[in-house]
Amino acid sequence: MAEIKDPENTILLELKDGIVTIELMPDIAPNHCARMKELARSGQYDNVAFHRVIDGFMAQTGDVANANMEKDYNPRAAGTGGSDLPNLKAEFSRIPHDRGTIGAARSQNPDSANSQFFISFSDNHFLNGQYTVYGRVISGMEHVDAITRGEPPANPDRMISVKVASDA
DSSP states (O other), rough: OOOOOOGEEEEEEEEEEEEEEEOTTTOOOOOHHHHHHHHHHHHTTTTTEEEEEEEETEEEEOOOOOTTSSSSTTTOOOOOOOOOOBBBOOOOOOOOOTTTTEEOOOOOOOOOOOOOOOESSSSSSTTTTTTEEEEEEEEEEHHHHTTTBBBSSOOOEEEEEEGGGGOO
């Protein structure tokens, strides 16, 4: 496990195979980092499916409205919802979408990110400057690589629990 430098800005994402440690970038995208921590602390990310997982590209999750596998999981609607909180304005930066970065998923509107995010399996530099990067995996990327593929997967994997390291 990687050394955690700033527990208040580190996310512990539990997957079926182990813990993924994510270092947030509040200096780059403060609002996106605050949103991820708020949803983690309220438990809304727990049991949410990875609804869009494309080999060699990315794994997308975070639809707290339609993809909670313990509540009312709807594979057809998964990926269309967000949280009850307002959408976020884009916080674009020069940070590239490298393997292991966390990007904010959104619709065509750059200011439509809410609760959904994706983890890049590879360097996806064609996304640079178009999607907000606000974190990176610092350990456990092998667990991300093991997430079941599909759009949506027939038997999707889920975020078992998501916690801020300072609370864990």
